[in-house]
Amino acid sequence: MSADDQKRISGEAAADLVESGMTVGLGTGSTAAWFVKALAARGLKDIRGVPTSEATATLARELGIPLAALDDVKSIDLTVDGADEVGPGLSLIKGGGAALLREKLVWEASSRCVVIADAAKKVDALGKFPLPIEVVRFGHVHTSWRLADIAAEFDLPPPRLRQADRGMVVTDGGNLIYDMASGVIADPAALAAALKSITGVVDHGLFLDLADEALIGTDQGVVRLAP
Ligand code: 5RP
Numbered sequence: 001m002s003a004d005d006q007k008r009i010s011g012e013a014a015a016d017l018v019e020s021g022m023t024v025g026l027g028t029g030s031t032a033a034w035f036v037k038a039l040a041a042r043g044l045k046d047i048r049g050v051p052t053s054e055a056t057a058t059l060a061r062e063l064g065i066p067l068a069a070l071d072d073v074k075s076i077d078l079t080v081d082g083a084d085e086v087g088p089g090l091s092l093i094k095g096g097g098a099a100l101l102r103e104k105l106v107w108e109a110s111s112r113c114v115v116i117a118d119a120a121k122k123v124d125a126l127g128k129f130p131l132p133i134e135v136v137r138f139g140h141v142h143t144s145w146r147l148a149d150i151a152a153e154f155d156l157p158p159p160r161l162r163q164a165d166r167g168m169v170v171t172d173g174g175n176l177i178y179d180m181a182s183g184v185i186a187d188p189a190a191l192a193a194a195l196k197s198i199t200g201v202v203d204h205g206l207f208l209d210l211a212d213e214a215l216i217g218t219d220q221g222v223v224r225l226a227p
Helices: 003-015 030-042 054-062 100-108 140-153 188-196
Strands: 023-026 048-051 078-081 113-118 131-135 176-180 201-204 213-218 221-225
Touching: 003 030, 003 078, 003 113, 003 213, 003 221, 023 030, 030 054, 030 078, 030 113, 048 054, 078 100, 100 131, 100 201, 131 140, 140 176, 140 188, 188 201
Parallel strands: 023 048, 023 078, 078 113, 113 213
Antiparallel strands: 131 176, 131 201, 213 221
16 A cells, blocks of 8 residues: 555544534645545535644635634644654654644644554654754744754754745744754653743644544554554
8 A cells, every 4th residue: 555545544534533513623734635635525514624724724625624713713622633753652743744833733722633644654763754843034043053052962963944946945824944853852852842942943843742542544454543
């Protein structure tokens, strides 16, 4: 089974968790897109989607899913989203699609968070995928120097500004992304706290103690994991 098929079956399994009347957080990325498509295909009445990016909002609108902004809902029943790495205890690296800030805001407002992924995303330790860090534009080079100091404390290389074909990647919130490559993040909680202590850092892609379950698409079908 291809990685995309594994993403598809995990997205379809997650869509089965949604019930009529629910407010649903809609993640970002190719796996979350499969979820959004499967959710739309179910044709449930009275659901509201809270998108985690402009890209997901566009897709959901095209598929006829009614949308609400985060500030228009009191709480979110279920959020389904992809991940770049799924580590021990369902610790995650997210933000490969530069949507980590809105994703984390939506996740934190949700009663239940389900991560969906293909089998290659499951890792024994976080860190092979470069950790995305969202940084405000003003003084971002200075912020990157402070990030490099923190990286050195954790035996990690300095972060690199994410570039696309047309220059710097700019998030939906108008911020920039630095990626901190590593290998192994030995103490994700300590690194998360250190990164948040820097003024220019808006947030980072370590999602710790947020996922309630994972639905991993494998060649043998969808495997459910608990923290
Ligand atoms: C976007 C994310 C995505 O969920 C993550 O990058 C996984 O993407 P994909 O499902 O395309 O592999 O965090 O910011």
